[in-house]
Amino acid sequence: MAQRGVAGPEIERLIQLLSRLPGLGPRSARRAALHLVKKKETVLAPLAQAMGEAADKVRVCSVCGNIDTADPCMICTDPRRDGSTIIVIEDVADLWAMERAGVLNAKYHVLGGTLSPLDGVGPDDLTIDRLVARVAAGGVSEVILAMNATVDGETTAHFITDRLAGQGVKISRLAAGVPVGGELDYLDEGTLAAALKSRRPF
C-alpha cells in the first residue's frame, strides 16, 4: 500500500478494496488503482457506474441459484432451453464454464458448494432440497451431476443420487479421463486409472 499518506484516503481505500479481489495482491491492486485514477474518464468512471448498476440489479435466481439481473434467471426462462435435463454444479463459476463449453442446451442447478463435514457444510447449507423438489415437480428426465472431481464432490454426488432415488429420473456423471491436450507423463495416477477403466473402442 502507498504509505505515509502519499495518496489521499480515497485512493488508499480503493487500493485496499481492490486487493481483496481474487487474483489481485497488494502489488497488483496498487497498479490497478493507479491505472484507474490515471484514466479517470475512460476507465474509472465507467467501471464505477457498471459496478453500481450491478449492485442494484444483480440477484440470485430462486429456481436454479444462478446469478443474473432477472429472477427467474435468463436460462430458466429461456423457452429454447431443454428443461428435461438439469446439470447440477457447485458454483456459478462452473455454470459459466459449462456455458463456455456450450455443448448442452440444458438448464442448471447451482448447489452453492459441496457437502463438507470438516467445514461444517451439511445438506441444509446447499440447495439439494430445492433440486429434489424441481425433479419431483416433473418434466425432468436426466440429472447430470457435474461436481468437481474431488472427495467432497464425490460425496455430494452420492448423497444427491440417494435423495433422487425412486423418482424415475436418469442420473449421470461427467466422464473422467485424460484432458484434451493432456500429456500422460504429467497426469496423476488417479486420472490415468480412470481413463483406462473408461477406455472406449477406437
Place this chain on the structure above:
Amino acid sequence: MAQRGVAGPEIERLIQLLSRLPGLGPRSARRAALHLVKKKETVLAPLAQAMGEAADKVRVCSVCGNIDTADPCMICTDPRRDGSTIIVIEDVADLWAMERAGVLNAKYHVLGGTLSPLDGVGPDDLTIDRLVARVAAGGVSEVILAMNATVDGETTAHFITDRLAGQGVKISRLAAGVPVGGELDYLDEGTLAAALKSRRPF
C-alpha cells in the same frame, strides 16, 4: 467471457471493464466479477462507492504531477517535507515505490514518462519545463534523477542534466549495483560492471 447471454448485460459489461485492468485477464476478470456480484453488500457496493469517490476527487498535482485528491498534493504542501531536494521519477508508481522505501523526506517531480524518439515522445510531452521552472524559482539544492535504468531513462537523465546546467543545483543519480539479496551468478554483466566500477571501501 460468459457466453450465450448466461449473465445479464450488466455482468457482461462488468467483466469486460474489469478485464481491461492491468494484471487481470479475461479469466481472472470473470472470477473477480463473480466474487463481486456474490458479495454484493460487502464487496461490490463499497468498491463501487470508493471508485465513484475517487473519480470525483482525484486530480493531478499541478506542481509535481503526483496523483492525489488535493492540488497541490499532500506531499507538495507538507511542511515537514524537505523541499530543497527534488526526486525526479518517470511515473506516479515510482513515486509510490520511493515512498515505500521511505528513505528521503524529499519532494518529487513526476515526468510522465521518458524521452523516446521511437515512440514519438519528445521533451514537450514530459514535465521537464515545469521541473526547470521549479528549480529556477529557487530553494532547491539537489535534484535526484531516479529514472529507470533503461536506455530511455539514461537519455532523459542526460537531457534534464543539460537543461538544468548553470542553475547551480547539485544533480545526482541513483546508485547502480547489486540488488539487496541478489546473487552474482544471476546478474547481468551490465549490473556487475556497474557494481565493480562503483565499489566502496569496506
